[in-house]
Amino acid sequence: MTVSHAIVELSKASWRVLRRYPRLVWFPLLSMATILTIALIIAPIVAPTHDEPSWLLMFVILSATYLTHTFYNVALTSQALKALRGDAPSVTSGLTCATERLPAIASFAAITGTFGFLLAMIGRSRATAIKIAQALVSTAWSLATYLAIPVMVQERRGGLTSLRRSSDLFRRTWGETTLSEVGMRVLTVHLTWILALVVYLIIDLFGDSFGVVLAFALVIAAVAVISALEAIYRSALYVFAAEGVIPEPFDGPELQDIWKTKAE
Amino acid sequence: MPLPLDIDYDRGLPVYRQIYEAVTRALASGALGRDEQLPTIHELAQRLEINPNTVARAYRDLEQDGYITAHRGRGTFPAAERVNSAGDKQEILREIYDKTITEAAQHGISADEVVRYFRKVRT
Numbered sequence: 001m002t003v004s005h006a007i008v009e010l011s012k013a014s015w016r017v018l019r020r021y022p023r024l025v026w027f028p029l030l031s032m033a034t035i036l037t038i039a040l041i042i043a044p045i046v047a048p049t050h051d052e053p054s055w056l057l058m059f060v061i062l063s064a065t066y067l068t069h070t071f072y073n074v075a076l077t078s079q080a081l082k083a084l085r086g087d088a089p090s091v092t093s094g095l096t097c098a099t100e101r102l103p104a105i106a107s108f109a110a111i112t113g114t115f116g117f118l119l120a121m122i123g124r125s126r127a128t129a130i131k132i133a134q135a136l137v138s139t140a141w142s143l144a145t146y147l148a149i150p151v152m153v154q155e156r157r158g159g160l161t162s163l164r165r166s167s168d169l170f171r172r173t174w175g176e177t178t179l180s181e182v183g184m185r186v187l188t189v190h191l192t193w194i195l196a197l198v199v200y201l202i203i204d205l206f207g208d209s210f211g212v213v214l215a216f217a218l219v220i221a222a223v224a225v226i227s228a229l230e231a232i233y234r235s236a237l238y239v240f241a242a243e244g245v246i247p248e249p250f251d252g253p254e255l256q257d258i259w260k261t262k263a264e
Numbered sequence: 265m266p267l268p269l270d271i272d273y274d275r276g277l278p279v280y281r282q283i284y285e286a287v288t289r290a291l292a293s294g295a296l297g298r299d300e301q302l303p304t305i306h307e308l309a310q311r312l313e314i315n316p317n318t319v320a321r322a323y324r325d326l327e328q329d330g331y332i333t334a335h336r337g338r339g340t341f342p343a344a345e346r347v348n349s350a351g352d353k354q355e356i357l358r359e360i361y362d363k364t365i366t367e368a369a370q371h372g373i374s375a376d377e378v379v380r381y382f383r384k385v386r387t
Contacts, residue, residue, distance in 0.1 A: 084315060085314075085315050085316060154313070155273045165273070168276070239315050239317075239318070242273065243278060243279035243280060243314055243315055243317075243318040244278025244279060244280045244281060244318065244321065245278075245280055245315060245317040245318045245321045246317065247315045247317055248317065
C-alpha cells in the first residue's frame with residue numbers, strides 16, 4: 001500500500017465516523033468562535049499605544065489561543081473516542097469532560113505554548129542551519145506529543161505526564177503516527193489549494209461583499225471538518241497504541257496493511 | 265461478584281492483555297466461580313470506558329486458550345477445568361517469582377538471598 005493510498009483510506013474511515021456523528025464538527029467551530037471573541041475582547045485592552053508591536057499583546061493572545069484550542073480539542077477527542085466505541089457523542093458531554101480536566105489542559109497549554117513560541121522565535125533566524133534544525137525539532141515535537149490529548153482524556157493524566165506517555169506510545173506506533181502527521185499535512189495542503197480555487201471562483205461569481213462572506217463560511221467549515229477528521233484518526237491511533245486493538249471502522253481489510261506495528 | 269479489574273496504563277501492557285490476565289488470575293484464585301457469567305463485551309467496555317473491540321479481543325484470546333467458553337444466547341462462562349486450576353496457579357507463581365527475582369537482581373540481591381529471606385519471614 002502506498003502512502004497516498006493509506007492517507008486516502010484513513011481519511012475515508014475518519015469520514016465515515018464523522019458522517020455518522022456530524023455533531024463532532026461543533027467543537028472546532030466553537031473553538032474558532034471562542035478564539036475570535038477572546039481576541040476581540042483582549043486586543044483593545046492590551047493593544048500597543050504606539051506603532052511598535054506589543055509583545056504583551058502577542059503573548060496574551062497566543063496563551064489564550066493555546067488554552068482555548070486545547071480545551072475544545074480535549075472536548076472533541078473525548079467525544080471522538082466515544083464515537084469509536086459506538087456511543088453517540090454529545091457537545092455537553094464533551095464540554096463537561098474538558099471542564100473536568102482544566103488543570104491538565106492549563107499545564108499542557110502552558111508547556112506546548114511556550115515551546116511553540118520559542119520554536120517560532122528560533123524560526124525567525126535567517127541562518128539556514130538554524131531554520132533546518134528548527135524544522136526538525138518542530139516535527140519531532142509534534143510527533144512525540146501527537147497522542148497527548150487522547151492520553152489526557154482517557155487516562156486522566158496531567159499535562160506533563162500526558163506528554164511523557166505520548167512519547168512512550170509514539171515509540172510503539174511511530175509508523176502510524178508519522179503517517180498520520182504527514183497524511184494530515186498533505187491533506188491540508190491539497191484542500192487549501194482546492195479551497196483557494198473555490199474561494200476565487202465564489203468571489204468572482206458573487207461579487208466582493210457576498211462572495212467574501214460565502215468564502216469565509218466555506219473556509220471555516222473546511223477547517224472544522226479537517227480538525228474533526230484529524231481528532232477521529234488520532235483517537236483511533238490512541239486506541240491501537242494503548243488498548244492493542246484497531247477500532248471500527250479502521251479495521252477494514254483495506255486498512256490492515258497500515259496497522260503493522262504491534263502494540264504488544 | 266464483579267470481575268476484579270482495574271486498568272493500569274503505566275504497566276505498558278495493552279489493555280486487552282490486562283483484561284486477559286485479570287480473567288486468568290480470577291479463575292486461578294477462584295474469585296471467578298465455575299457458574300459465574302462473565303460481563304458481556306458491551307458491559308465491560310462501558311464499565312472500563314474502553315473500546316468494545318478491546319474486550320472482544322481479550323475474550324477471543326481467552327476462548328482460544330481454553331479459559332472461557334461462549335454459550336450462544338446464555339453468555340460467556342469460565343471453562344470448568346480452569347477454575348482453581350493448579351497448573352494456572354503454578355503459572356502465576358512463576359510470573360511472581362520471575363518478577364521478584366528480576367527486581368531483586370536490579371538491587372544487587374541474589375535469588376538465594378530472596379528465598380532465604382522468604383523462609384525467614386515465614387518462620
